[in-house]
Amino acid sequence: MKGEIAVQLNNLRFAWEQEVVLELDRFEVRQGEKLFVGGPSGSGKSSLLSLLSGVAQPTSGSVELLGKNLSSMSDSQRDVFRADHVGYIFQMFNLIPFLSVLENVTLPLRFSNRRSARVSDAKAEGLRLLRHLGMEKFIERRVIDLSVGQQQRVAAARALIGGPEIVLADEPTSALDETNSRAFVDLLFQQCEDTGATLIFVSHDSILAERFDRSYLLGGEES
Numbered sequence: 201m202k203g204e205i206a207v208q209l210n211n212l213r214f215a216w217e218q219e220v221v222l223e224l225d226r227f228e229v230r231q232g233e234k235l236f237v238g239g240p241s242g243s244g245k246s247s248l249l250s251l252l253s254g255v256a257q258p259t260s261g262s263v264e265l266l267g268k269n270l271s272s273m274s275d276s277q278r279d280v281f282r283a284d285h286v287g288y289i290f291q292m293f294n295l296i297p298f299l300s301v302l303e304n305v306t307l308p309l310r311f312s313n314r315r316s317a318r319v320s321d322a323k324a325e326g327l328r329l330l331r332h333l334g335m336e337k338f339i340e341r342r343v344i345d346l347s348v349g350q351q352q353r354v355a356a357a358r359a360l361i362g363g364p365e366i367v368l369a370d371e372p373t374s375a376l377d378e379t380n381s382r383a384f385v386d387l388l389f390q391q392c393e394d395t396g397a398t399l400i401f402v403s404h405d406s407i408l409a410e411r412f413d414r415s416y417l418l419g420g421e422e423s
């Protein structure tokens with residue numbers, strides 16, 4: 201429900217070997233909120249997303265998503281939780297090169313009972329999302345035969361299918377020009393608003409920040 205806390209970090213500390221990368225006493229994001237996360241290179245933006253998706257574990261403190269503490273789950277429980285509730289747009293997209301556009305978009309439904317139960321016709325829903333993103337012409341094409349900007353839109357459709365409550369995006373507009381970047385954010389916002397999803401969007405591009413409900417800047421030294 202809108203207004204409830206979707207993401208909560210408490211007394212979080214995260215280190216790679218001896219180097220402390222993140223220290224956040226409290227970090228909260230409400231359900232349906234669109235949060236921009238900025239900060240210089242090396243400030244821990246990608247590490248934060250790894251913690252939120254349960255790919256990395258905190259050195260100490262807790263990561264709670266939708267009221268569930270990720271640290272108290274087994275690895276396989278975390279994998280299921282992530283597939284069910286989190287849509288992730290990777291910086292390098294992580295699309296499957298030998299699958300078509302439509303097959304890439306509908307892939308998360310194969311890994312999540314929750315998300316597949318919310319979609320009565322996978323192909324129709326994949327098409328709907330791709331149409332929103334101006335990609336309906338390319339559904340049968342292999343993703344390696346797409347431009348970078350087109351691959352980015354496929355990655356967005358894949359993250360959004362089945363209505364995950366939390367969408368994490370790691371520099372998703374880094375390869376787009378300003379016009380395409382704006383259009384991409386418009387579509388991401390529209391889809392998140394339609395489903396009430398919480399969006400956490402990491403970017404270097406501070407011009408985009410003003411469009412979000414709130415910005416969170418991580419510290420660190422520019423490199």
Ligand SMILES: Nc1ncnc2c1ncn2[C@@H]1O[C@H](COP(=O)(O)OP(=O)(O)OP(=O)(O)O)[C@@H](O)[C@H]1O
Nearest residue numbers: 216217221239240241242243244245246247248404
């Ligand atoms: N696998 C790893 N092993 C050791 N140190 C790492 C690893 N990944 C990241 N780091 C270190 O953690 C710190 C934060 O890195 P992170 O990638 O989270 O920053 P970032 O803000 O996303 O940077 P960028 O904007 O350049 O992508 C850096 O000092 C980095 O060198």
